Amino acid sequence: MAASPDSKVFRATTTAPVNIAVIKYWGKRDAVLNLPTNSSLSVTLSQRSLRTLTTASCASFYPAQDELILNGKPQDIQSSKRTLACLASLRSLRREIEASDSSLPQLSAFPLRIVSENNFPTAAGLASSAAGFAALVRAVADLYQLPQSARDLSRIARQGSGSACRSLMGGYVAWRAGSLEDGSDSLAEEVASQSHWPEMRAVVLVVSAEKKDVPSTEGMQTxxxxxxxxxxxxxxxxxxxMDAIETAIQNRDFPAFAEITMRDSNxxxxxxxxxxxxxxxxxxxxRAAVRLVHDINRAVGRTVCSYTFDAGPNAVIYYLEKDTELVAGTIKTILGEKSEGWEGPFYEPLKNxxxxxxxxxxxxxxxxxLLKDGVSRVILTGVGEGPVSVDDHLVNEKGDAIYH
Amino acid sequence: MAASPDSKVFRATTTAPVNIAVIKYWGKRDAVLNLPTNSSLSVTLSQRSLRTLTTASCASFYPAQDELILNGKPQDIQSSKRTLACLASLRSLRREIEASDSSLPQLSAFPLRIVSENNFPTAAGLASSAAGFAALVRAVADLYQLPQSARDLSRIARQGSGSACRSLMGGYVAWRAGSLEDGSDSLAEEVASQSHWPEMRAVVLVVSAEKKDVPSTEGMQTxxxxxxxxxxxxxxxxxxxMDAIETAIQNRDFPAFAEITMRDSNxxxxxxxxxxxxxxxxxxxxRAAVRLVHDINRAVGRTVCSYTFDAGPNAVIYYLEKDTELVAGTIKTILGEKSEGWEGPFYEPLKNxxxxxxxxxxxxxxxxxLLKDGVSRVILTGVGEGPVSVDDHLVNEKGDAIYH
Incomplete structure (x- = not known):
């Protein structure tokens, strides 16, 4: 006997990945709509290393106000204009399909309960907002069974956090700046899938900041x-x-990809x-990580690695799997036994x-x-796929949040 | 009884100052003539703190090849195209006046012996080439009793070391990039004399480099x-x-001068x-010095100091004499008792x-x-005058170099 819509908890759960830009997003031409001054391009990182897991649920009996619980902590959703903007857009799309098919449950009228968890510590210094908003948008879109493509949904995720639009897809993802005032052409597109160039690897050198950074929203406006x-x-x-790196990705031309990446970061x-x-x-x-990359490339006699830095001191070093020993091997030797984070799904080629x-x-x-003293933790990962629908719900059938 | 020109040693001695640019020279449009891609502007620093002392001498009985002795070390003058270019230009000007007045001794035909000493250690990390070439050109021009102005001579000094052209004058000096291919309009001009704005002070924070820097000639070409x-x-x-800072200097507007200086360095x-x-x-x-300057300005509530960095990690911090306690006082307190270099001609306002x-x-x-650990020495100075003719010769009447 199926539960009536009045007592049923509707749920959908998704994972979403982190992405690291190789052409950087920095600068908004519209701060409310999160429209960028320039296009950007990123590599989606494997969710076997880093992922956000988000369950979106709704039920008629939930408290009237939507709820969001991040890493076990209830958020003040009303004070987050960006979250409200995403949810309003998604509800509006749900309302459209409910209007055209009266047999559908009126989920758009139900309060939401969204529960989200990262599998990586915030202290890792990786911007989690991209994965977070991508997962939120993907999960609610799945809950609402929206027909929109990832490309369409990326417009909504963009309003949550600019770079979140790039986490709705796997592989190599461009965020087209667009030129329309309403932002409808400012969205993410897969430039190449993970399977087109699956050998891309990344090691993140986690560097503790000497001081709290200028938040990126404030920094880019400045x-x-x-x-x-x-x-x-x-x-x-x-x-x-953008043109040059898309060509490099199409051609799987690592030296070109690497040089453009380094130059854009600089x-x-x-x-x-x-x-x-x-x-x-x-x-x-x-800067020591920069020098190391140049030193390795010089010593090897070809470009086997490249660095990129987001709005913080952590280095992300890209390389191809075949050069694991030359790149990750050298770094592991430098950082020594005490460095953490090597083990995991990408450890195999380094084991012996x-x-x-x-x-x-x-x-x-x-x-x-400098590296030995300043880097205590790494994250070893590689290019990965986009959000994945899973059954590992963070809300049980009764509607209660489950904390792992 | 006057010595005959054949046995006489002709001498002229000058001092020349260091200058620190507030609008930076970086980039050559002609590497042989040392023509810059953009104009620059500097403050000439007091020779009571830092100076090069140079004696130019010539005598018929000197060995045939010109000699240059820097800080007690004979230099291979033939391998320095830049030195040869300066000497050739100066000799050519001497030849012109000798041709028009046959009563003059034919100094242009005599070999030169030039002896030069800095009163500051090379280890201080201050580019000594500007003061060195300015002193060389000024001393030889004085030896040859050339009628050319400092502005005219700056064209010659520029060929020795670009920024040397600015050390031929005191106060606030612009190097006009010029546009002519032969470089004849690329020369230094005094924008304002030392006496126009004598209150300008500077403290150099000497920071040891972690690694040898890219030499500036190579760096600017890159x-x-x-x-x-x-x-x-x-x-x-x-x-x-350039326009804005010249206006600031004319108006003795320190906040404008300071902001332009900091922004141009950045x-x-x-x-x-x-x-x-x-x-x-x-x-x-x-970067800690940058933060300190911003912190001091914020704490005081007005712009009382500014930083600038040349091709190295040393900070030069400009301030006005009236703000000595707020700026140099704060720095002295931070660096503590062990920091060296405070005493000297500008120490008085800090004494008590x-x-x-x-x-x-x-x-x-x-x-x-970071500052306490990374800065062990300062140089306390201020705006100063241009080269000064002195009798403190580094070559005696017999033509021998005198080593201090």
């Missing part, structure tokens, strides 16, 4: 308003790089430094590492020292 | 060739800043970071310092720690 160099980046440099941080007051996200340990990858006398000794 | 943001700086940003280092491979001159200690300037709880504690 840059747009004050940097004399920013307009050149947004209007000239990035469009050329150019983004250059506009931060050119802001007023200046914004610094990279520190001496970050005998040689140190690149001989350490090829690396500047001060670089080695 | 930036011009590779930075996507550099052209905007050279063609748009700097020309506007913009210059931004183009370094945007170069390929990236160039880093500032380190965590440099009772208050720490700005209360240290107004400064980020990590900033204090």
């Amino acid at each position: 840059t747009v308003a004050t940097s004399n160099l920013f307009a050149t980046r947004a209007t000239t440099v990035v469009p050329e790089r 150019g983004f941080h250059a506009t931060c430094l050119d802001s007023w007051p200046p914004i610094f996200y990279m520190n001496d340990v970050s 590492l005998t040689a140190p990858g690149v001989a350490l006398d090829q690396v500047d000794p001060r670089t080695v020292e | 930036t011009v060739a590779t930075s996507n943001l550099f052209a905007t700086r050279a063609t748009t940003v700097v020309p506007e800043r 913009g210059f280092h931004a183009t370094c970071l945007d170069s390929w491979p990236p160039i880093f001159y500032m380190n965590d200690v440099s 310092l009772t208050a720490p300037g700005v209360a240290l709880d107004q400064v980020d504690p990590r900033t204090v720690e």
Whole structure:
């Protein structure tokens, strides 16, 4: 005997990935709609390493106000305009399909209870908002059985957190800046699937910040308003790089991908430094990671790794699986036994590492020292797929949140 | 009885100052003639703190090849195209006046012996080439009794070391980039004399570099060739800043002077970071100095100090004499008793310092720690005059070099 809609808890659960941009999003042309000044491109990281798990549920008997519980903590949803904007857009789409088919349960009228958990500590310094909003939008869209594609939903996720739109897809994902005022053409597109170039790997060097960073929303507004160099980046440099890196991805041309990635990271941080007051996200340990990558590439005689830095000191180092020993092996040797985070789904090729990858006398000794002292944890991962629908619900059949 | 020209040693001795740019010279449009991509502007620093002392001498009986002795070490003058270019230009001007007046001794035909000493250690990390070439050109011009003005001579000094052209004058000095291919309009001009705004002070925080920097000649060529943001700086940003800072100097408007100085330093280092491979001159200690300056200005509630960084990690902090306690006092309190270099001609207002300037709880504690650990020496100085003719010869009447 099926429960009546009045007592039933409707649920949908999804995972969503983290993404790390190789062409950076920095600067909004519209702060309310989260419309960027330039297009960006990212690699979706494997959910075997990092993922957000989110259950969206609704029931007629839930308390009237929508609820959101993140990592066990109830959030004040009413104070988050961005969350409210996402939920309003999703409800409106649900209302459309309910209006056209009266047999459907009127879920749009039910209060929501959304429960979400990250499998990685916030202290890892990885922006979790992208995965978080992507999971929220995907889960509610699944709950509402919306017909919209990931591309369509990316418009909604974008309003939650700009870069969240890129976490709705796997592989290599572009966020087209678009040009329309209503933002309807500002959305994410898969440039290439994970299976097109599955060998991409990434190791994140987790560097503790000396000081709390300028939050990225505030920082990017400062840059747009004050940097004399920013307009050149947004209007000239990035469009050329977008074309070039898409070609590199299509051709699986790692050296080209790597150089564009490094140059875009440097150019983004250059506009931060050119802001007023200046914004610094990279520190001496970050710069040591830059030097290490250049030293490894020089020692090997070809480009086997590249760095990129978001709005913080952590280095994300991309490389291809075949070069694991040369890149991750060298880093592991430098960081030594005490460094954490190596084990996991991507550990296998490093397990029986005998040689140190690149001989350490090829690396500047001060670089080695800075990394050894400044990096205590890594995250070893690789390119991955987009959100996945799962049955591991965080809300039980009665509607109660389950805390893992 | 006067010595005959054959046995006489002709001598002229001058001092020359260091200058620190507030609008940076970075990028050559002609590497042989040392023609810059953009104009620049500097403050000439007092020779009571830092100076090069140079004697130019010539005698018919000197060995045939010109000699140059720097800080007691004979230099291989033939391998320094830049030195040869300066000497050839000066000799040519001497030849012109000898041709028009046959009563003059034919000094242009005599070999030169030039002896030069800095009163500051190279380890201080201050580019000594500007003062060195300015002193060399000024001393030889004096030896040759050339009628050319400092402005005219700056064209010659520029060929030795670009920024040397600005050390031929005191006060506030612009180097006009010029546009002619032969470089004849690329020269230095005094924007304002020392006496126009004599209250300008500077404290140099000497920061040891973690690694040898990319030499500036190489670095600037890399930036011009590779930075996507550099052209905007050279063609748009700097020309506007030159106008604005000249106005600030004319009006003795320290807050405007300070903000332009800080922004230009940041913009210059931004183009370094945007170069390929990236160039880093500032380190965590440099960035702590940046934060300190912003913290002091915020705590005081007005702009009382500004930072600027050349191609290295040292901070040069400008302030006005009346704000000595607030700026130098705060820095002295932070660096503590063990820091060296405070005493000297500018020490007086700090001697009986009772208050720490700005209360240290107004400064980020990590900033204090980084500066305390990373800065062991300061140079306390201020705006100063241009080269001065002196009798403190480094070559005796017999033509022998005197080593102090």
